[in-house]
Amino acid sequence: MSALATTPAAKTGSTLLDLVLRFRALGLIIALTVLVGVTTAMNPRFLSGQSVRDLLFAAAITVLLACGMTVVVLTRGIDLSVGSVLGLSAYLTGSVLAETGMATAAAMLVGLAVGAACGALNGAIIHFGRVPPLVATLGTLYVLRGVIYFVAGGSRINASDLPRGFLDFGNGSLLGVPYLFLVAVAVLAVVGVFLGRYRAGRDLYAIGSNPEAAGLAGIPTGRRLLTAYVLSGSLAGLGGVLYAARYGTVDASAGYGMELNVVAAVVVGGVAIFGGSGTALGAALGALLLTVINNALPVLRIDQFWQQAIIGALILAAIALDRLVSLRAARALRQKGSNVD
């Protein structure tokens, strides 16, 4: 009886809060709007065409990698090797381009193939070797970086070695939106639809929520895990192509330490680190938020050295928020249960 009396009051009192907490995308959009609004108030040029274009250039690769990381994190995994895969793909694609001068589309396929091979290696170690994803991808982070050093040695690829068309693709834009960002958005749409609408995508959520139950329900967990890591690797490979196109110069250190930013974007974007919940859109918004913070710091006259500390604080805040949401959800479920009684 008392439960009946208290629950409606508690619910009506916090619908808005619940909405913002439950739908991370909404919260992220609010945070982005506030941040952009404040920064623009300080310096109106923050929203000028050139500044926005710089922002989108900077965000494109992180958004792309965040999509791949989402797919893996949903399955309770993690892919720490993305930075090394990106570097390897950037260097290999760059050298092939410098040798042959092939078309940009073909270069993207090369990058995807390199990435897919690395992802398949990760997936095989994790699935067949039963090595935890954290350990396996930490290992391949080292190994692949070592491979890049072997391949590249001290040399590097310069912009003058690359075909003109490829560099135009990397620096050009359509109606003020860089091609690179368009690629990232297209990938985001495909991954979003795959995760939300396709059976294989929904299976990934099931595996992340409860691997045993997913297996018992007839989901081919092994095959799905392999798919997830191949997808994450492929997107990191594609990211390498975009990196080469954007910067023109590629050396052995390309993409070093990038994994931290990508994991941060995904966690801030509301993808639970223990799997089973989150969306690619959220992760992409997380990546965008981190990039906006990065670009807003100099405008707000905050020392650039604060950047990493802010990222760390955001990660902690995001996971604490997730915990709060799941506690509230559990309490709401319990109260609903007591109503039924």
Added chain:
Amino acid sequence: MSIKARSKDLWSQTVRWGRALPGKVSRGRDSASVRVLTTWDAAIIAVTLLFLLVAARRVEHFGTARNAGYIVLDLAPILLLALAMTLIVTTGEIDLSVASTVGLTSAAMGVMWNGGMSLESIMPVAVLLGAVLGAVNGLFITGFGLPSLAVTIGTLALYRGLAYVLLGDTAVADWPRAFTGWTLGGIGESAVPNVLIPMLVLAAGFGLVLHATPVGRSIFAAGANPIAAAYAGIAVGRLKFWLYVTSGAMAGLVGVLWTLRYSSARADNANGLELTVIAVVLLGGVSIFGGKGSLPGVLAAVVLLVALQNALRLAHVSTEALTVVTGSLLIVAVLAPNAATAVRGALRTRRRRTA
């Protein structure tokens, strides 16, 4: 009939297996001794000793007392961080923020030194700061119930970021010669480094706690099954909290050591060292899922990795090979026991079927 044919086929397979393995696995009596010989930490200790012997004979300048001193100096930070990390991983958790804690304490030392504090008071404050940073990790993980992987990825970025906030990209390098000299120097005139004694004392202390005290048993219990451990009266949360405080304090100590050894307080000190520390702990046979592991194995893994790096450098093998070796060792450390278990399981089922 088909059953008969099948059992015959299995029999011939078993015979083949028996021939392939010289040690008779089928005898129950032998299996205990075989198990002792094949445990991971025994294997890693044997491999380490073998490697040291071979390298001392084959690699020029490797077996000298002077080089041994360098190896000890190089392995000190990894070993000190790995001690606390072993306990944390044994409880089934992880601490990725240790290297950032080293960086932040080192940067804080620089700021305090520039502020005119004496080094005698800076050193304990640095260790205390490390403990506080560890307590923040512990609070988020045990207090708020958040996954340690996510929390320490967050503090990995946060602490390193704060180190940059404190010192920027500048370095503080005017440390008194008396202290930096002691860190680099040897006992008396010998080549035994000064840092070896405190290192051995700490390693023995951690080993005793883990393997010979109720605290150590509760660490294993908490890692093997936290719920059962809680029912057995172990305060799992409190235990983990204090382990994170310990880990932070050790990182603070390493911050002091690092600053004095390189005579330089910088925000990027020990950048990326957490990966090496995790690698040696896993290579030492500690299970990433918790509940299993031993300190001697980890100590051997530290020596193996650092001596291997040293020998490769002396043999003029490129440092790129090192990254590949570290990464591969990390994967193999987990892959090999899994494969061994799978093979052992397969053998057992075959035997049961043929019996």
